[in-house]
Amino acid sequence: MPALALVDTRHEYDHLGEIYLAIAAAVFAIVVLFIIFNAVRGRFRALDAASRTHENNPVELGYAVFLAGVVAALLWLTFSTEHRVDTVSLHEKPYTTIDVTASQWEWSFYYPQGGITHFSGFHGRQPLVVPTNEPVRFNLYSRDVIHAFWVPYLRFKRDLIQGAREVVVLDFDRPGLYPGRCSQYCGLHHAEMVFNVRAISPARYEAWLRSGGRAAV
Amino acid sequence: MSTATTPSALTPPLRTPGFVGALISTDHKRIGLNLGIMSLIFFLVGGIFALIMRSQLYEPNNSVVSDNTYNQLFTMHGSTMIYLFVTPMALALATYLVPLQIGSPRISLPRFTLAGFWVWLSGGLIMQSGWFTSDGAGRAGWSAYAPLSNGQRTPGVGMDLWVIGAGLAVLGMLMIGWAVTVTILRRRAPGMALLRMPVFTWTALVSVLMVVGAFPVLVFAMALLYANRMGVAIFQGFTGAIDWQDLFWFFGHPVVYVMFFPYLGCAAEAIAAGAHKRWFGYKAFVASMMAFAALSMSVWGHHMFITGGVVNEYFAFSSTMLIIPAGIEYFDCIGTLWGSSARFRVAMLFGLGFFIQFLIGGLSGIWVASPTLDYNSYGDYIVIAHFHYTLFAGSVFGFFAGVYHWFPKVTGARLREGLGKVHFVLLVIGTNMTFGPMFALGEEGMTRRISRYPTNPEWTTLNQIETIGAGIVALSILVFLVNVVVSLRRRVLAGDDPWQGHTLEWWTSSPPPPHNFDRPLPPIRSYAPLKDLQEQIEDAEREKQGAPA
Numbered sequence: 172m173p174a175l176a177l178v179d180t181r182h183e184y185d186h187l188g189e190i191y192l193a194i195a196a197a198v199f200a201i202v203v204l205f206i207i208f209n210a211v212r213g214r215f216r217a218l219d220a221a222s223r224t225h226e227n228n229p230v231e232l233g234y235a236v237f238l239a240g241v242v243a244a245l246l247w248l249t250f251s252t253e254h255r256v257d258t259v260s261l262h263e264k265p266y267t268t269i270d271v272t273a274s275q276w277e278w279s280f281y282y283p284q285g286g287i288t289h290f291s292g293f294h295g296r297q298p299l300v301v302p303t304n305e306p307v308r309f310n311l312y313s314r315d316v317i318h319a320f321w322v323p324y325l326r327f328k329r330d331l332i333q334g335a336r337e338v339v340v341l342d343f344d345r346p347g348l349y350p351g352r353c354s355q356y357c358g359l360h361h362a363e364m365v366f367n368v369r370a371i372s373p374a375r376y377e378a379w380l381r382s383g384g385r386a387a388v
Numbered sequence: 389m390s391t392a393t394t395p396s397a398l399t400p401p402l403r404t405p406g407f408v409g410a411l412i413s414t415d416h417k418r419i420g421l422n423l424g425i426m427s428l429i430f431f432l433v434g435g436i437f438a439l440i441m442r443s444q445l446y447e448p449n450n451s452v453v454s455d456n457t458y459n460q461l462f463t464m465h466g467s468t469m470i471y472l473f474v475t476p477m478a479l480a481l482a483t484y485l486v487p488l489q490i491g492s493p494r495i496s497l498p499r500f501t502l503a504g505f506w507v508w509l510s511g512g513l514i515m516q517s518g519w520f521t522s523d524g525a526g527r528a529g530w531s532a533y534a535p536l537s538n539g540q541r542t543p544g545v546g547m548d549l550w551v552i553g554a555g556l557a558v559l560g561m562l563m564i565g566w567a568v569t570v571t572i573l574r575r576r577a578p579g580m581a582l583l584r585m586p587v588f589t590w591t592a593l594v595s596v597l598m599v600v601g602a603f604p605v606l607v608f609a610m611a612l613l614y615a616n617r618m619g620v621a622i623f624q625g626f627t628g629a630i631d632w633q634d635l636f637w638f639f640g641h642p643v644v645y646v647m648f649f650p651y652l653g654c655a656a657e658a659i660a661a662g663a664h665k666r667w668f669g670y671k672a673f674v675a676s677m678m679a680f681a682a683l684s685m686s687v688w689g690h691h692m693f694i695t696g697g698v699v700n701e702y703f704a705f706s707s708t709m710l711i712i713p714a715g716i717e718y719f720d721c722i723g724t725l726w727g728s729s730a731r732f733r734v735a736m737l738f739g740l741g742f743f744i745q746f747l748i749g750g751l752s753g754i755w756v757a758s759p760t761l762d763y764n765s766y767g768d769y770i771v772i773a774h775f776h777y778t779l780f781a782g783s784v785f786g787f788f789a790g791v792y793h794w795f796p797k798v799t800g801a802r803l804r805e806g807l808g809k810v811h812f813v814l815l816v817i818g819t820n821m822t823f824g825p826m827f828a829l830g831e832e833g834m835t836r837r838i839s840r841y842p843t844n845p846e847w848t849t850l851n852q853i854e855t856i857g858a859g860i861v862a863l864s865i866l867v868f869l870v871n872v873v874v875s876l877r878r879r880v881l882a883g884d885d886p887w888q889g890h891t892l893e894w895w896t897s898s899p900p901p902p903h904n905f906d907r908p909l910p911p912i913r914s915y916a917p918l919k920d921l922q923e924q925i926e927d928a929e930r931e932k933q934g935a936p937a
Contacts, residue, residue, distance in 0.1 A: 180763070184764055188761055191755050198751060202718055202747055203744055205722045205725075206740060206743060207740075210663075210730045210732075213725060213727070214732065218731075219729075221729040222726070222728070225669070225670070225723075225724075226671070228671060228672060231716060231719060234719055235672075235712055235715070238711055238716075239712060242711050246705060249759065249761075253701070253704075253760045256760050257759075315541065316533075316536040317629055319767060321833075324833075326763065327764065328764065332626050332629050332695065332697075333535065334627075334628075334629075350833060352835055353835075354766070356459075356528075356533070356536070358542070360455060361459075361838060362455060
């Protein structure tokens with residue numbers, strides 16, 4: 172398995188998010204300081220002493236060009252991240268495939284290799300079981316309205332829409348229990364449409380599949 | 389020079405006195421005021437929905453309301469605020485102010501405008517009447533995604549009424565927007581070239597251009613949705629679901645800017661008056677408005693990054709490009725304050741509050757414009773925080789800047805400054821307590837539109853801070869209403885021009901006469917004709933004292 176090529180959505184999000192957040196914080200601080208400093212300084216100026224300068228088009232034009240550079244840099248960062256998350260990940264050879272079908276208001280997880288179907292949501296409480304550090308391919312389906320498959324730990328979600336299959340390949344970097352939920356409003360019991368992800372080592376995952384999904388996880 | 393000056397000699401209008409007269413008047417000031425007052429009432433109604441939701445979320449597994457009621461509440465909160473408050477209020481400001489600012493005695497198509505008001509109001513009342521049906525009000529979210537919004541998944545008359553109401557409300561606003569567009573293009577006073585229109589009028593113009601461009605799509609989409617609910621197969625399968633979102637957001641994103649530009653104009657006018665300087669960088673500002681409007685018609689797909697039905701890169705590109713015009717706006721705001729003689733009247737405070745708080749909404753908007761970041765933020769509380777920082781911490785602050793700035797013009801009386809400052813401080817505290825923690829909740833995985841959430845001490849604390857914040861917001865709105873009542877009861881007369889205003893509405897009496905101007909207009913040589921006069925007087929005085937001008 173090409174362990175180095177694994178696309179870790181959480182890592183990608185955190186990395187890009189840090190850059191965006193740092194820029195946003197700096198911009199916020201600078202702009203607010205400029206606004207408050209100039210307003211307060213103006214408070215101590217006599218009413219008839221206000222400057223009459225009201226235009227500087229060359230500076231504004233230069234500023235617009237600078238902003239265009241910022242846009243280009245942000246888009247370059249975003250597009251290269253998105254390429255890994257959306258395209259590179261799909262080219263990984265999946266270790267296992269799980270069919271996720273959403274309906275009002277239940278998730279069904281079908282594991283073709285073990286012939287297992289489990290449920291979570293309004294009635295069921297069975298976790299989605301996945302192997303760690305291996306690409307897991309999810310086929311996402313909806314039986315009725317639009318739902319969204321969201322695992323906050325992975326910083327990733329995708330819509331499930333009736334009439335189409337969405338394919339995503341995700342990686343869980345360490346064992347654990349992670350909450351997941353529907354994040355597209357889907358009607359009366361939307362709040363109940365929750366599940367847990369149980370990530371276990373590939374060896375335990377194999378054993379779990381062989382047990383027909385009955386082994387404890 | 390001044391053809392628009394002696395209108396009373398032209399057509400003595402037939403007037404119906406009293407309450408009925410106020411409802412059927414074709415005076416743009418009366419229509420604008422009626423639209424504004426009704427929008428404000430809907431604002432209070434939508435605010436009460438929000439307070440009930442915040443009470444429900446005070447505890448993780450609270451039972452203030454049922455799931456079904458909660459779903460109606462968030463649907464109607466969003467719908468009321470967007471279709472019945474922020475957008476129509478923006479048009480109310482434009483209807484009232486634009487003819488005054490461009491030196492026109494009236495609005496174009498006055499009866500059409502009046503009809504637009506009544507169509508909008510009927511739509512609003514029809515939408516709200518859903519509460520009184522046995523199934524309750526609309527409950528498919530303000531964006532009514534297909535196929536959830538079809539007759540099988542969300543049955544009931546209340547939802548039908550929601551569809552009809554939203555369609556009519558938007559149709560009414562389209563009519564008003566068209567009248568304002570025609571007014572700006574046809575009724576400017578002699579001398580008022582397009583590039584001499586005041587800043588607010590420019591923000592109103594780009595808004596109504598977007599109304600005219602985008603609103604017909606929603607009227608059409610609501611008609612299709614109604615047919616879909618009646619059993620005509622329209623929004624079917626994957627393509628049907630995506631088609632609805634394309635149609636909806638082709639309206640739904642431009643409307644966000646309709647809900648933003650006029651309030652930006654309010655904040656700009658309030659800051660220019662408070663700074664005793666004309667607005668900085670007029671030409672760059674106008675160019676940025678046009679760029680903003682053009683871009684904002686082409687960003688709707690950023691609401692669909694996780695659907696797999698749009699080209700994410702294109703919409704990420706167009707959305708991130710908004711940095712450029714937004715940056716120019718902020719540059720111009722700082723330029724206006726630079727070298728100013730700023731005085732912190734309440735209108736000025738709200739104007740500054742608009743720019744500072746909207747910045748949080750704007751910067752988080754750049755965040756969600758990145759598809760990979762949006763894969764996490766979509767549909768969770770980060771998005772809720774983002775758009776409330778634009779619409780509430782932004783537009784509503786701009787709205788109050790406009791209210792404190794123009795209240796003397798509309799009523800002839802000033803609002804109390806002391807109560808206004810209490811209102812401002814409470815609103816700043818309440819707003820940031822309510823919407824700030826939402827960023828953290830979203831990052832930690834709280835999704836929107838849920839009435840109960842997992843028991844987790846940190847989530848509970850954050851939600852309780854938000855609920856208390858919402859209470860403080862309510863208190864501040866109460867202070868505002870008290871201020872209005874007190875100021876109207878015990879009037880402090882404002883005079884024609886209490887702020888040394890820059891634009892033509894300050895040239896006429898407060899409130900303005902039926903045909904707006906009873907005396908000849910001053911020469912219009914810039915976007916701040918009255919500021920030109922003030923500067924001439926200043927120069928003359930300095931010359932008299934021997935100082936260099």
